[in-house]
Amino acid sequence: MNPLLLDVPLKLETERLMLRAPLQAGEGEMVRQAIGDSFNELKSWLSLFQEPPTVEETEVMLKNAHINFLKRESFRFLIFDKGGNDFIGTTSLHNIDWNIPKCEVGYCINTKYSGNGYMTEAVKEMVNFVLNHLEFKRIGIKCDSTNLKSRAIPEKLGFVLEGILRNDDLSADGKKLTDTCVYSIIK
Structure with missing residues (x-):
């Protein structure tokens, strides 16, 4: 089946969280604020956030995420607390290969919500x-070997550490080589 014909929900729910595709104009300010709240941590792990983005750049990022969602190239969800409707972070499916089918999961949390199990709950969903x-056969998670918070999520969810790729990537600031952990779960 052509992936464009798949019925993919725009909203997923857990006990405490609502995950929804970025659709609404004006969400760039909310997401930009969360990036600002977490900038020091994000800067350590993501080359994308070596400088804080503007609201306009964030709006463009969200619009592109929506376009990719519609094209079934990646699926980004914004994560909200169902109780207070606070924006907590994002989780996404990327590097999708519809022929296998397989993908990777990524995630990013506003630092002020860390330590409450929100991201583990969102990734589990x-x-x-x-x-x-989607009936995929493989899900992967890749992260820097020294990012212990990020590594804890696949480990809690029963992913298998397939290996550590030595000198696999550059640090977020591009100044040194880093090792990458490769986790997976299969159906």
Whole structure:
């Protein structure tokens, strides 16, 4: 089946969270604020955030995420607390290969919400969605070997550490080589 014909929900829910595709104009300010709240941490791990983005840049990023969602090239969801509707972070499916089918999961949390299990809960829902709704055969998570918070999520969710790729990538600031952990879960 052509992926464009798949019925992909724009919203997923867990006990505490609502995950929804970025659709609404004006969400760039909310996301930009969360990036600002977490900038020091994000800067350590993501080359994309070596400088804080403007609201306009963030709006463009969200519009592109929506376009990619519609084209079934990647699926980004904004994460909200169902109780207070606070914006918590994002999770996404990327590097999708519809022929296998397989993908990778990425995630990013506003630092002020860290330590509450929100991201583990959101990624668990994404894994459930991918394995049971999309019927993918493999989900991967890749992260820097020294990013212990990021590594804790696949480890809590039963992913297998397939290996550590030595000198696989550059640090977010581009100044040194880093090792990459490769986790997966299969159906």
